Amino acid sequence: MTNMQDRVRRSGSPYRRQVVAYALAGLTTASLMSTTVYAQSVDLSQWSPEYIKSIAGTATYDTAADCGAVVPNDYAGKVSYWYTGPFEADPQIAHDQDKAFWEAFKVAYPNIQTDVQSITYNELLDKFRTALLGNAAPMVVRLQILGGVEFAAKGYLNPLKPEDVGYTTGDFWPGALKSVTWEGETYGIPTNNETMGFIWNAKIFADAGLDPESPPKTWDDVVTYSKTIHDKLGIAGYGLVAKQNAGNTPFRFMPQLWAYGGGALDETSAEPAYETVELNNDGSKAALQAAYDMYVRDQSVPTSALTNTQAENQAPFIAGQLAMMIAHPAEYAKMLDLASKATGADKATADAVVENMRYGLLPEGPARRAVVFGGSNIHVVKPEYVDGGAIDEQAVKALICMWTSPEWSTKLSWVGSNPGHLGGFKTEWMKERLDTIKFLDVTTSMLPNGIPFPVQPYAPEIMNIIVPDMLQNALTGTMSVEDAANDAAAKVEELMSGM
């Protein structure tokens, strides 16, 4: 699992996206006249693999100088920072970029001391919560996209908006900024954003008599394809993931739920109020029924889906025993890595799987095409909760300016994500990524379909506990599909009522 795995959101029908695009165009014009470091740079209304490729490498930036206009480069101070950096399982390029950032920061700001801790993805939230209780938090923290709102709601974070570090609001995805907005105030800046893609094995498709070069267009097609593959070849079709208490589950099930017209709350609407529960509407039930059909009726997905996370899908996929799954672009690198470690007959199988690996857009549903809008945001902690009781505002701004710049938000999300700063898509490094990371253009083109999880402090409980429980209740036959959906909706209502 990469550290980008569990992330969040954005909404939009094509019409709404157009409106957003025009609004952003307006913002672009406005920002061109602003005094901020960079101007709005990309046209979201044209977002497609071709457009992404066409703008890559068309702009250059001098990050140190640009951030120097926000915080003088000779500023002397200190900043402490927690984030999830590269770990052993990450590819070398991620380690190299991380190291290069800190070297570049030292060159740009030689007099700012840094106290940095890299904490694993699964530990960061708990450690940060604990540190806040003991007033021992860092000045700056980078959290998964869903993480910030909890701390903003509890009053732990200082307001922080792009303009504070020299950028404009239009430089970032609207959905990403929505994820750091609590009660009208912005509490962070997106560092990276990504969406997943649909992966399939073309050879298995061909063997099952399906078009090897075309992914299923709709979620109903996924159900049909999965059954066809299982019936004809005796292997699992779709890599359903339904583990309890696991962030992987909602990241793969919510796109299906949204596509059918369902939702946890009203997060799919243009202006969500997060006051109505939609887990038991017709769309949600249809999505749950589709999962039930695959798991119980057709038995065309792994039996182990109830205890599987995406990591457990990797082995059967590389062994040619699983045909379809949802994952990040980094999954291709993971498969290459697995294939390189295989030996004997396994090696030939694994190489064939890599050769036949295809990426496409997630399927559509009756309501929309949707994917979870994922990523991370950077936040500033209030002084009273920081170790030492004070923050060095200028040093904090310098670090955030550098980290969220077009250059570094691109480089630091090299393998598994995309730059939070839209200007990053125009950099030479984005071009290099597109040239070297297979299928990156496809997954990146899903970004406009991204829907953020509800921006509420209790969203983690809905997504990580209630939604997986709903799936498990239905798939194990503990409850009917109808009852499982109603039970989940009742739990969310109880949660929202403050019980």
Added chain:
Amino acid sequence: MSVSGPAIFTDRPMPVAKRASLPARMWKQRADYLYVLPAIVVMLIVIAYPVYYTIELSFFKTPASLQLRDKVFIGLDNYTTILTSGSFWKVTWQTLIWTFFSTLFAFFLGLGAALSLHREFVGRGVLRAILLIPWVVSAVAASYVWKWLYHSDFGAIGAFMVQVGLTDEPINFIDNTSTALASLIVVNVWKEFSFAMIMLMAGLQTVPEQLLRAAKVDGANAWQRFWHVTFPHLAGVSTVTVLLLTVQNFNSFIIPFIMTGGGPAGSSDIWITQIYQLAFGRQRWGAAAAYSVLLFIIMMTLGYFYVRALTRGDDKRAGA
């Protein structure tokens, strides 16, 4: 017969020295108190305060949108909510099943292994080392290995059973609400029977060889020798072992959490996994604290019996 001479005992009470007051005695023994003071301070910090804080927290509600310091006092509501919820009794029942069967099988498997290894035979040392492996292996590593052994699609156990013709399809061990808990108990028993084995092997060393030989001379068969000689000598260590296993199983977390996360559909949820989910998954710190207090009371009760078992006979010996 009469005895003459000076009386040794008289009815007159012996003069009793006046007992010093408590502060005076403490002052007199101040050096002793100073020696244990660091340990007491550390225990107060790392044990007493967390216990106090957990009890205090159990009377508060901790909404996800509020800081912990802004918690809302709700009296015994957390306890009422827990004790009246259907899921509590389901999880309690599962916890009892988990604890009872894990303890039972681990103890008897350990007893069997200890009795077998108590006899001299070639390769005894090697076998003893092999049987100790489960206890030595990290619970996390063991959980992942067993998860793959049990894997419903590609598990070695399922594949083996199909290959030898025991089943047509791999058995769904941990993705099935009916078999998940039992499958986890098997892993738990495998992991901890070595502990019972070690304890009981130590206990077997205390069985007097002469008694066993005498019983044999008197015509007692193997079962009679075990039941009337060996087992009574193992009673003390058996009680301690069972109590320790019970406490350990009540607090067991790693195996269920890693292998199933309490699923599917909560069928392998036990108290500890529930508490973890309440605290870290749902941030219901108050409810999790109330749950923990209930668990603490049970543990203290078991702890009381454990200490009783350990100190049984001390009073007699002291009085002898």
